[in-house]
Amino acid sequence: MIPPEEKIILFDGICNFCNSSVNFIIDRDKRNIFQFASLQSDFGQKCLNDFNLPTDSFSTLILVSNGKYFTRSTAALRIAKELSLPVNLTFAFIIIPPFIRNIFYDIISRNRYKWFGKKDACRIPSPEERAKFIE
Numbered sequence: 001m002i003p004p005e006e007k008i009i010l011f012d013g014i015c016n017f018c019n020s021s022v023n024f025i026i027d028r029d030k031r032n033i034f035q036f037a038s039l040q041s042d043f044g045q046k047c048l049n050d051f052n053l054p055t056d057s058f059s060t061l062i063l064v065s066n067g068k069y070f071t072r073s074t075a076a077l078r079i080a081k082e083l084s085l086p087v088n089l090t091f092a093f094i095i096i097p098p099f100i101r102n103i104f105y106d107i108i109s110r111n112r113y114k115w116f117g118k119k120d121a122c123r124i125p126s127p128e129e130r131a132k133f134i135e
Helices: 016-028 042-050 072-081 087-095 098-116
Strands: 007-011 034-038 062-065 068-071
Touching: 007 016, 007 042, 016 034, 016 098, 034 042, 042 062, 062 072, 068 072, 072 087, 072 098
Parallel strands: 007 034
Antiparallel strands: 007 062, 062 068
């Protein structure tokens, strides 16, 4: 379904923190390699189905790359690796075992609506950003 060279980030479209993270990534994706889709979109739901992931739980961002998917801190660090300096240096944290890294990821994930709020609808990209979004 997704060409192997594509790198797609699936995110919770109603989460303010997730939307801010998408903006952060767009601003630092100097090579223009990422595309985005909300987990709630038809495309996002199809990806979740294709990877046999729950279609009603949006507690992680997902990076789809080379026919594989990555979640939680692994997805975040693989995304950071592709961004401009100094953000890409955070990829060094990949050496920390995921069960430790994900403790911090899960704390933020569990509290993101309480700490950052949420929207009633998914993010609407600006005209300049529209080409980066699927659907």
